[in-house]
Amino acid sequence: MVYYERYMSIGFFYYPDNKQAAAWTSKMQKWLRVRHPNVKITNTKPQFLIVLGGDGTILEATRRYQKHNPTVVGFNLGRVGFLASVRRPKDFLKGLAALTKGDYHITKRLMMRASVERKGKKTFTVNALNEVSIQNLLSMVELEVTVQGYPIQYVHGTGV
Numbered sequence: 001m002v003y004y005e006r007y008m009s010i011g012f013f014y015y016p017d018n019k020q021a022a023a024w025t026s027k028m029q030k031w032l033r034v035r036h037p038n039v040k041i042t043n044t045k046p047q048f049l050i051v052l053g054g055d056g057t058i059l060e061a062t063r064r065y066q067k068h069n070p071t072v073v074g075f076n077l078g079r080v081g082f083l084a085s086v087r088r089p090k091d092f093l094k095g096l097a098a099l100t101k102g103d104y105h106i107t108k109r110l111m112m113r114a115s116v117e118r119k120g121k122k123t124f125t126v127n128a129l130n131e132v133s134i135q136n137l138l139s140m141v142e143l144e145v146t147v148q149g150y151p152i153q154y155v156h157g158t159g160v
Contacts, residue, residue: 008039008100011046011070013061014053020077021052024089028096036100046070048099054078055130062111062129071106073099083130135159 010032014021028050032039049070051061058074065072075092076084085104086095098104114132116124126132134143136158143160145153153160 007047008036009042009045009047010039010099011041011043011049011065013043013049013051013057013065014077015057018053018057018077021057024052024075024077024092025050028092031093031096032100035097039100048073050075050096052077055080055083058083059129063127066111066127073104133159 012025012029014025016022029041032041045068046065047070049061049065049072051058051072052075054076055074055078057078058072062072073095074081074084074086075089075095076087077089078084081087086092109129111127111129112132113125113127114134115122115126116134140157141159143155143157144151145155145160
């Protein structure tokens with residue numbers, strides 16, 4: 001038994017309608033129980049969060065779990081996989097093995113907070129990892145984009 005794995009907890013996140021992700025989650029959990037029985041599998045405050053899906057799934061998992069700050073490990077089941085740590089399903093178990101051995105490096109990313117204000121009142125606030133999109137598909141709007149209170153862009157259109 002590796003000393004490191006004794007204290008490791010791993011959670012899994014995927015969208016319930018993604019059958020491929022559900023199958024991989026089951027396979028990975030079984031693999032962990034057989035090869036690393038000391039690894040705790042939990043979705044409550046996991047140390048590592050394995051996310052199965054595309055970049056959008058990784059972004060959503062990061063938003064949902066930000067309070068607990070797990071290390072997010074993306075396993076790509078989408079098209080691009082820019083944010084994924086493991087991009088091809090044939091490498092999923094190899095990637096999981098590397099994680100349990102401590103054979104990885106962490107890339108830190110900053111979260112951002114975006115708010116929508118109308119007539120001086122905040123109507124919506126969200127935290128995001130990669131990008132925020134504001135759209136009004138029904139009509140033209142005037143938008144002011146600010147960073148820490150400083151205006152950087154004015155937009156007259158349907159979104160930014």
